[in-house]
Structures are given as structure tokens and as C-alpha cells.
Amino acid sequence: xxxxxxxxxxxxxxxxxxxxxxxxxxxxxxxxxxxxxxxxxxxxxxxxxxxxxxxxxxxxxxxxxxxxxxxxxxxxxxxxxxxxxxxxxxxxxxxxxxxxxxxxxxxxxxxxxxxxxxxxxxxxxxxxxxxxxxxxxxxxxxxxxxxxxxxxxxxxxxxxxxxxxxxxxxxxxxxxxxxxxxxxxxxxxxxxxxxxxxxxxxxxxxxxxxxxxxxxxxxxxxxxxxxxxxxxxxxxxxxxxxxxxxxxxxxxxxxxxxxxxxxxxxxxxxxxxxxxxxxxxxxxxxxxxxxxxxxxxxxxxxxxxxxxxxxxxxxxxxxxxxxxxxxxxx
Amino acid sequence: xxxxxxxxxxxxxxxxxxxxxxxxxxxxxxxxxxxxxxxxxxxxxxxxxxxxxxxxxxxxxxxxxxxxxxxxxxxxxxxxxxxxxxxxxxxxxxxxxxxxxxxxxxxxxxxxxxxxxxxxxxxxxxxxxxxxxxxxxxxxxxxxxxxxxxxxxxxxxxxxxxxxxxxxxxxxxxxxxxxxxxxxxxxxxxxxxxxxxxxxxxxxxxxxxxxxxxxxxxxxxxxxxxxxxxxxxxxxxxxxxxxxxxxxxxxxxxxxxxxxxxxxxxxxxxxxxxxxxxxxxxxxxxx
Numbered sequence: 001x002x003x004x005x006x007x008x009x010x011x012x013x014x015x016x017x018x019x020x021x022x023x024x025x026x027x028x029x030x031x032x033x034x035x036x037x038x039x040x041x042x043x044x045x046x047x048x049x050x051x052x053x054x055x056x057x058x059x060x061x062x063x064x065x066x067x068x069x070x071x072x073x074x075x076x077x078x079x080x081x082x083x084x085x086x087x088x089x090x091x092x093x094x095x096x097x098x099x100x101x102x103x104x105x106x107x108x109x110x111x112x113x114x115x116x117x118x119x120x121x122x123x124x125x126x127x128x129x130x131x132x133x134x135x136x137x138x139x140x141x142x143x144x145x146x147x148x149x150x151x152x153x154x155x156x157x158x159x160x161x162x163x164x165x166x167x168x169x170x171x172x173x174x175x176x177x178x179x180x181x182x183x184x185x186x187x188x189x190x191x192x193x194x195x196x197x198x199x200x201x202x203x204x205x206x207x208x209x210x211x212x213x214x215x216x217x218x219x220x221x222x223x224x225x226x227x228x229x230x231x232x233x234x235x236x237x238x239x240x241x242x243x244x245x246x247x248x249x250x251x252x253x254x255x256x257x258x259x260x261x262x263x264x265x266x267x268x269x270x271x272x273x274x275x276x277x278x279x280x281x282x283x284x285x286x287x288x289x290x291x292x293x294x295x296x297x298x299x300x301x302x303x304x305x306x307x308x309x310x311x312x313x314x315x316x317x318x319x320x321x322x323x324x325x326x327x328x329x330x
Numbered sequence: 331x332x333x334x335x336x337x338x339x340x341x342x343x344x345x346x347x348x349x350x351x352x353x354x355x356x357x358x359x360x361x362x363x364x365x366x367x368x369x370x371x372x373x374x375x376x377x378x379x380x381x382x383x384x385x386x387x388x389x390x391x392x393x394x395x396x397x398x399x400x401x402x403x404x405x406x407x408x409x410x411x412x413x414x415x416x417x418x419x420x421x422x423x424x425x426x427x428x429x430x431x432x433x434x435x436x437x438x439x440x441x442x443x444x445x446x447x448x449x450x451x452x453x454x455x456x457x458x459x460x461x462x463x464x465x466x467x468x469x470x471x472x473x474x475x476x477x478x479x480x481x482x483x484x485x486x487x488x489x490x491x492x493x494x495x496x497x498x499x500x501x502x503x504x505x506x507x508x509x510x511x512x513x514x515x516x517x518x519x520x521x522x523x524x525x526x527x528x529x530x531x532x533x534x535x536x537x538x539x540x541x542x543x544x545x546x547x548x549x550x551x552x553x554x555x556x557x558x559x560x561x562x563x564x565x566x567x568x569x570x571x572x573x574x575x576x577x578x579x580x581x582x583x584x585x586x587x588x589x590x591x592x593x594x595x596x597x598x599x600x601x602x603x604x605x606x607x608x609x610x611x612x613x614x615x616x617x
Contacts, residue, residue, distance in 0.1 A: 088519075092518065104512075107510070107532065108532055118517045
């Protein structure tokens with residue numbers, strides 16, 4: 001077994017917000033006691049609906065934000081504080097891909113300048129070598145010299161995402177956090193970018209933290225996945241197991257919602273209501289107001305993680321009783 | 331979807347490139363160029379010394395054989411005085427606009443970078459500046475510290491800085507929150523690099539347009555202060571100063587006032603028109 005490149009130990013992050021003009025400040029727990037680990041060269045997917053704390057977890061994993069509690073270990077050591085020189089040097093080893101590539105690129109600089117920028121920033125190689133390296137990296141992501149000299153708005157969405165990828169990979173980082181990298185792209189381009197990402201992962205032995213709400217992409221790219229609900233992890237284990245045989249009722253609802261071509265053979269679980277307000281967290285299990293298999297103890301007692309024989313951990317009171325009987329996988 | 335949007339944007343850009351510049355804008359640009367040339371070469375092209383007296387020809391009306399725009403009550407050539415006035419007024423307005431833009435942008439970036447207390451303090455200063463009538467402020471400063479051209483320019487440089495500060499702060503914060511600046515920071519770039527190489531070029535168009543708004547305002551402010559006798563002091567002359575001293579002869583020799591007044595109106599109007607057009611152009615070019 002290879003070593004963990006990234007470990008999150010019980011990290012929490014809360015923001016204080018005011019609900020009204022004169023109301024008291026209320027802490028909102030965006031991320032609550034999340035523990036994850038990512039092995040070298042593997043992909044860990046983080047899944048959940050909007051507002052479940054996926055992106056915040058990703059930003060904490062990268063050290064862009066400091067957790068209120070818990071700690072982040074990258075290659076066994078804690079991350080330095082944000083915006084210190086040590087933190088800046090760490091950026092060569094960990095990088096990020098964004099949801100909206102147009103927003104992530106500077107509109108006034110050519111693609112080549114921007115892909116070369118990390119080398120300029122960290123003063124790697126000589127000035128002429130930088131251009132050669134940048135062009136080689138662009139070539140590796142499938143962009144040619146004419147793309148290199150154009151501005152971001154002259155490229156298509158997929159090409160822009162490739163440019164962002166090239167910029168992130170030019171320093172050959174060990175860890176790449178992808179925050180919904182394909183959700184802003186067309187389906188046809190999504191596949192290209194995902195395939196490119198997986199090829200590059202193989203070539204560069206990248207470790208990926210892949211944040212997404214698209215379970216089909218997640219199944220394709222990741223070995224392990226964690227399902228988040230309202231800042232907490234509810235189920236965590238191998239992707240194939242979780243998707244073919246979800247145990248937590250929330251995971252089951254997510255999996256059943258994935259559209260399948262052809263005749264619908266399985267029942268779709270439609271969750272009632274909205275995801276609750278993180279500032280006003282339900283007591284007990286946060287999922288209980290929407291849970292189809294809710295039990296009396298769910299309303300008062302918060303479930304703890306139990307590890308199932310197949311290695312996954314689930315936080316649900318109903319797991320022992322509600323044995324998954326039929327295969328509902330996608 | 332995204333491609334389509336980009337395509338239409340590219341199409342519009344093509345259109346604007348080929349669209350002809352409006353006549354009002356080209357006339358404004360020519361006029362501004364003319365004013366700048368006059369300001370630069372003031373002492374070379376002025377027909378007389380601006381303080382030279384021609385006592386036999388006092389209060390000569392325009393189109394006098396020796397004085398194209400006439401003379402004032404001391405027989406000083408209006409055209410020469412006007413040319414020198416343009417130089418001083420442009421110097422004051424340009425210096426002040428640059429000071430105000432640099433100071434305001436720096437404050438805005440500082441607010442966006444440090445947040446917290448620093449930001450609150452800077453915003454408080456900006457609110458104070460916006461709430462205080464600038465004329466009152468400059469009157470008191472000039473009354474206490476006397477009047478010298480550098481001090482005057484510096485004082486005018488305080489005019490309007492809060493606008494740049496607000497613009498720079500707002501755009502820098504939004505760029506850092508989810509945009510390119512956040513991405514560059516994540517690459518490990520230093521704040522200096524983020525602000526100077528990325529944010530500043532991206533918001534420059536907005537700041538330049540804002541400068542074209544402040545520039546005429548400073549010319550007007552300088553004119554009103556000089557008109558009140560607190561701006562540029564004789565024997566030095568400026569547009570407002572000429573206006574102020576000309577008002578005593580408004581009924582007998584209106585040309586003393588008309589010449590600088592016309593120049594103030596045409597110049598400020600040209601700059602405003604040009605700025606308006608520039609805003610349309612620069613915004614479109616990037617979207």
C-alpha cells in the first residue's frame with residue numbers, strides 16, 4: 001500500500017453570519033469534522049449537492065483556507081499558514097482546477113504567458129526554457145502554438161479548461177484539486193477533458209481530489225469517493241461499491257437520480273424538501289427531515305461512523321436494519 | 331452555449347473595429363491634442379510675454395491689428411495670457427488627476443489586500459472625503475498654508491481619490507474571490523505581482539475612464555478656486571484666474587472673460603465626450 005499524500009483529520013470550518021440587521025452572529029458550519037485520506041496516484045471524489053461543503057473542503061485541503069479545527073497533513077507534515085513564503089513554495093506541489101476556466105484566466109494575457117507564469121513566479125529554469133516548457137505542456141494537453149498566442153476569450157470552453165490544466169501541471173505538482181472541472185462544459189467536451197485528466201494522471205502520477213456532483217464522471221475517474229451532506233461525510237468508501245450498492249439513504253437517492261439510457265427499471269428515490277439551512281442544522285442526523293427510512297432515534301442522536309465488512313464507512317442509524325437488497329447501480 | 335456567447339462577442343468586436351469613430355469624438359480628440367500642443371509650447375508660440383503691458387492699447391477689442399483677442403485693463407495681450415493659462419491649468423489638472431488616481435488606487439488595493447481594520451479605516455477616510463465639500467476643504471487649507479503651485483497641485487490631487495479607491499477595492503476583491511487573481515495567488519504569486527501584473531491592467535480601462543471624469547472636474551475646481559482668488563496667484567495666470575479678474579470688466583470688455591470661459595467649456599466637454607466613447611470601446615473590447 002502506498003503512502004497517503006494527503007490526510008484530513010477531523011477538519012471543521014465555520015463562518016459567522018448575521019441573519020438580520022440586529023441579529024446575533026451565528027456560526028455556520030460549512031465543514032464539520034471531515035476526515036479523508038488520499039493515496040499517491042489515486043483519485044478521491046468528493047460528492048454532494050450545492051452547499052454541502054465540498055468546495056470548502058477542497059480549499060482547506062489545498063491550504064487556501066485555514067480550518068477552525070482539525071489538521072491537514074500533506075506528505076505527513078502540516079501545511080504552512082496562508083500567504084507566507086513557505087506556503088507560496090508549497091504551491092509548486094499542489095494545484096487547483098476551477099469550475100469556470102474563463103474566470104480563472106487573466107483576460108488580458110496570452111495563454112502562453114499564463115501557462116508560463118508559474119515558472120516565472122517560482123523562478124524555475126531560464127527565460128527561454130520557460131517558453132519551451134510552456135509550449136510542451138500546452139502540447140501535452142492538446143493545444144498548439146496558435147492557441148498559445150491567443151487570448152482566453154478566443155478559445156472555446158474546453159480549450160480554456162485545457163489551458164488551466166496546463167498552467168496547473170507545468171510545475172509538476174503531486175496533488176491536484178479539481179473543483180467541478182467539467183460541470184461548466186458541454187457533455188462532449190466533458191468527456192475529452194476527463195479523459196485528458198486521467199491520461200495525465202497516469203503519466204505524471206498525480207493524486208487527484210475530484211470535487212463533483214456528476215456521479216457518472218466520478219465513477220469514471222475515482223477509486224474512492226466520499227459523499228458529503230451539510231458539511232459532514234455520510235458515506236466514504238470505494239467508488240464502485242458505493243455506486244453499485246449504496247447504503248446511506250442519501251447516497252441511494254443520489255445514485256438513483258442519475259439518468260440512465262433506455263427503459264427505467266429501477267425506482268427513483270425523490271427526496272422531499274430542500275437541503276436544510278446550514279445555520280439551522282437539524283438535531284440528530286442532519287438528513288432526517290428528508291430521509292425515507294427515518295427512525296425515532298435519528299431525530300435526537302447524531303449517527304457515528306460504522307465500518308462495513310467491505311471497508312466503507314457509513315454514518316447512519318438505519319444501516320444495520322435496512323440491508324441493501326437489490327442492486328440499484330448505474 | 332459558451333462558444334456561442336464568445337462568438338457573438340467576437341462578432342461585435344469586429345463590428346466596432348470597422349465602425350467609424352463618431353465625428354464628435356474625433357473633433358474632441360483633435361481639440362485635446364491641440365490643447366496639449368499649446369500647453370507644451372506655450373512660451374514659444376505666445377506672441378507676447380503674458381505680463382507685457384501695452385498701455386496705449388488698453389481694453390482693445392478682439393481683432394485688433396496687434397492683439398488678435400484684444401487686451402485687458404492693463405493692455406496685456408489676451409491671446410498670450412490664454413496660452414500660458416492653458417499651460418498652467420493643464421499642468422494642475424494633469425498633475426492632480428495623476429496624483430489622485432495613484433493615491434486612490436493604492437488605497438483601494440490596500441483595502442482589498444489587508445481587509446479588516448485597514449479596510450474599514452480607508453473606507454472611513456473615503457466616506458469622509460465624499461461627505462466633505464471639497465471647496466470648503468481647499469479654502470481652509472489654502473487659507474492656512476498660503477499658496478504655492480506644488481501645494482495647490484497636491485491639494486487638487488486629493489480631489490476624487492475616493493472614487494478610484496472604491497473602484498479599485500471592489501474590482502480587486504471580486505477578482506480575488508473567484509476570479510483570475512485568486513487563481514494566480516493560488517499559483518504562489520506574490521501580492522505585488524498579483525496587483526501590478528494582473529489586477530491593475532484588468533481594471534485600467536475603468537480607471538482611465540474615471541480619470542477622464544475627474545480631469546474636467548479638476549479644471550473646473552481650479553477655475554472656481556482661482557476665480558475666488560485662492561487658486562493660482564497673479565502675476566501667474568490660469569484659466570480660472572483670468573475669468574476671475576475679467577469679471578470686473580464684464581460689461582465693458584466681455585472678451586477678457588469670454589476667451590478663457592470658452593476654452594474651459596470646450597476642453598472639459600471634449601474630455602468628457604472622449605471618456606464616454608473610451609468607456610464604450612474599452613468595455614466592449616474585453617467582454
